[in-house]
Amino acid sequence: MGIIILMKNIYIIIAKQIVEEAGKIIREARDTNMFEFTIKNDDTPVTPIDRQVQDYMTKRLRDSFDIQVMGEENCEIVDLSRPYWAIDPIDGTWSFITHENTSAINLSLIENGEVSVAIVYNPFTDELFFTEKERPSFKGLLKLPLRQNEGVTVVNFKPAKDIALLTSLNELYLKGRIKKLVSLGGSLSYGVCMVAKGAFSNYILYFDTLSHAWDLSASILILRNAGGFVTDLDGEDIDPISYKGFIVASASKRCRDEFLTMTAPYIKDSK
16 A cells, blocks of 8 residues: 555656646746637637647656556547546636636546546646545645635636526625625636635536546546535536536535525526
């Protein structure tokens, strides 16, 4: 058992270093502002920096570990029965392009269908969130959450076309049930990590197609290991590697239960 724990620690130490090096590439690229972007088939943007960071991290991971690598900008076919790294080199590319500070790098190690190492790094705020399977979550040297967020007070949401859901959030805010309602753009994984940190009580988002391993698998483990929950609108745990539909990220069981109870009358048609 001691050898296994040591190996995992080595994994996360080296992986964190690779992610921080990739973050430096992203910061320097945006400072120059010398890049173009194109729109992919899924109607999301991509820049040469996305691909540069993907290639850099893939090479560094392969040089460091005898483990397969897959990523959003270079989705190689991997053997899912064997361990593999999943990378999103710039989660929140629009925010990167528009000089917002809400982009992040996602990196997770997946073994036997479960996330065993998880890292989310915002290179612009220099916030590095990480955890391992069955271990606490951290932001840098600080154990998460940084503050206990009890009660539904601050809710972040990703805009969606579901009018009933948005109406419910606005009505609950006007009634004072939600003390603060914000819509933080950029990286979805960074939004989930903000819940793990204690900045938000809940974060609600929607996937209209199946998510991929590089989308939320890292941030979901970080939040769950920080004592939070990631569920559907019925309060059932979701698969962090592949999921379609509404997702509710909550700082605690109480935050989850109160949020789902207060929104249930409004969003019964959204499920």
